[in-house]
Amino acid sequence: SQKIEQNSEALNIQEGKTATLTCNYTNYSPAYLQWYRQDPGRGPVFLLLIRENEKEKRKERLKVTFDTTLKQSLFHITASQPADSATYLCALDNKDSGAGSYQLTFGKGTKLSVIP
C-alpha cells in the first residue's frame, strides 16, 4: 500500500542548531516532492519543491535533499530560531495516478519546537 512517513511526530531542538526532518515514501513514483510549513489553524505555506531529477535544493536557511533510490527526502533548517517552530509537512504527487492528476498526498507532519 502507498505510504508517506515522516520520521517523528515531534522534534525539539535548541536554538541555533540544525533541525533535520525525514520523509520516507513507499509505492509512489513522485515527479516532485514538496515541503510545507503549517501553523495551527492556518493553511500550509509552501517552502520548497524538489523534482525527481534533482538531488538537492536550497533556499536561505533551508535545504532539501531527494533520493529516489532510497525513496527519502531530508529537510534541514540551519541556525534554527524559535520562529521556526511549526508543523512541517512533506507532500508528493504520484505519476502513476495518471495524466492530469496533480493531487498532493501529505505526510502526517513533524511538529518542530525550537527552544530558546
Add this chain to the structure above:
Amino acid sequence: AAGVIQSPRHLIKEKRETATLKCYPIPRHDTVYWYQQGPGQDPQFLISFYEKMQSDKGSIPDRFSAQQFSDYHSELNMSSLELGDSALYFCASSLIADTQYFGPGTRLTVL
C-alpha cells in the same frame, strides 16, 4: 503578491444543513484543489479542477459537489452535513502541475 482567498473563514452549521465554501485562486492560476483537514490530521485531497473541468477526484463524499466557474473561482457545496464533516477546508491553486499555494482555510463546525 495576491494569495488564495477563501470565504467564509468560519462557518457553523447544524446537522443535515447545507454549506457552500468559496475559493478565489491566485490570478492566472488555472488549477484549483480542495483539501479537508480534520483535527490533528494531514490535509486530504478532495477534488481538483483544471480550466473549469474536473481533473481529479479524491476522497470526496457523494454529499459534496464542487465546480469551477468562468472567472476561475470555485465553490464546494456540502449537503446533509454530518458531525464528522467538521474540519478545516483548504483551497489551493496552481499553474497546472506547479507548486500549489494554499488559502487560509474555512473552519466548518457542524453541531
